[in-house]
Amino acid sequence: MSNFPQNRTVQNKEENDLPVSPMQAIIIVILSILGILIFGLLIKITIQLVLGQTDWNSPIFFVELFTALPAALIVRRYRFSLLRAFRLNPVSPSLLGWSFILGAAVAVIGDQLDRIMQIWLPMPDTITEGMLAVFRTPNLVDFVLIVFIGTIGAGVCEEMLFRGFLQKILEKKFHIYGAILIPALLFGILHFNVWAILQISILGIVLGLLAWRTNSIYPAISVHFLNNFIAMIYIRYATPAIDAVYLRNELVNPVIVIIAIAVFVFAGLRIWQSPHVFVLNETDKKGKNNGI
Numbered sequence: 001m002s003n004f005p006q007n008r009t010v011q012n013k014e015e016n017d018l019p020v021s022p023m024q025a026i027i028i029v030i031l032s033i034l035g036i037l038i039f040g041l042l043i044k045i046t047i048q049l050v051l052g053q054t055d056w057n058s059p060i061f062f063v064e065l066f067t068a069l070p071a072a073l074i075v076r077r078y079r080f081s082l083l084r085a086f087r088l089n090p091v092s093p094s095l096l097g098w099s100f101i102l103g104a105a106v107a108v109i110g111d112q113l114d115r116i117m118q119i120w121l122p123m124p125d126t127i128t129e130g131m132l133a134v135f136r137t138p139n140l141v142d143f144v145l146i147v148f149i150g151t152i153g154a155g156v157c158e159e160m161l162f163r164g165f166l167q168k169i170l171e172k173k174f175h176i177y178g179a180i181l182i183p184a185l186l187f188g189i190l191h192f193n194v195w196a197i198l199q200i201s202i203l204g205i206v207l208g209l210l211a212w213r214t215n216s217i218y219p220a221i222s223v224h225f226l227n228n229f230i231a232m233i234y235i236r237y238a239t240p241a242i243d244a245v246y247l248r249n250e251l252v253n254p255v256i257v258i259i260a261i262a263v264f265v266f267a268g269l270r271i272w273q274s275p276h277v278f279v280l281n282e283t284d285k286k287g288k289n290n291g292i
Contacts, residue, residue: 017172018085018169022169022170025166029165032068032070033067033190037192039066040061041060043062062145064157065157066157068164071085071160086160087163087217095218096218099223102271103227104263105260106203107231111234134146136235147229151229151232158187159221160217162204163183163210164211166182167179170182184203184208185204187204203227
């Protein structure tokens with residue numbers, strides 16, 4: 001711990017020990033995800049029945065914006081600072097910049113892992129086609145909404161819930177490895193894609209390390225955002241010409257993978273060694289008393 005940046009936000013027991021146990025936090029996360037999934041399906045079914053719209057998928061993604069709402073209500077109930085409870089500590093622009101660079105590398109490496117897993121555990125064609133159809137919808141407005149919610153909405157709200165609320169509570173009770181691994185595994189499982197649990201969980205570990213090391217979820221949000229954005233844009237707009245450069249025998253071009261790994265290591269080290277995590281000032285600390 002002695003090699004950590006010395007200006008990292010100092011947290012004390014009185015200000016930050018939200019009276020929620022690890023098990024309670026895990027239950028809150030699970031129920032939150034199940035709740036928004038059910039709510040989204042009900043909205044989609046209602047739109048189909050009432051308006052006759054069958055090509056709108058954005059309502060399912062729209063409810064993603066409410067992912068962290070139950071946890072936020074609990075934090076407000078105990079009059080704790082939302083900024084601290086969700087690890088919304090500001091970081092420097094340079095740290096965010098390196099996080100975006102890391103996110104681009106993560107997108108490529110994650111895609112390669114996914115393609116390898118598809119060889120060992122292939123997703124049924126009907127499910128694959130259904131998922132691709134969502135992002136290749138002819139309804140451009142629907143696609144724009146899906147991208148907006150699936151990048152900014154998911155990036156912010158999921159990180160608030162998993163790496164902010166849950167991981168921060170677990171860090172006070174478990175060794176840091178367990179505190180990062182448990183949210184990462186839940187993150188993978190609660191995407192309800194058995195063919196991608198490993199890849200998503202690995203992403204969750206990377207995001208958890210970022211949140212812990214920087215004491216902020218903003219770097220994790222940046223990586224999460226860019227990973228999702230690149231994946232969605234590629235699914236919709238990839239052409240044979242692009243694939244001729246990007247792919248080799250249905251796997252990502254090894255040269256591109258090597259470059260992505262090098263970028264991942266370099267950007268990761270820059271983030272890991274960065275001292276640019278800002279300490280909350282006295283005004284922010286007083287947020288504990290008014291729920292901000």
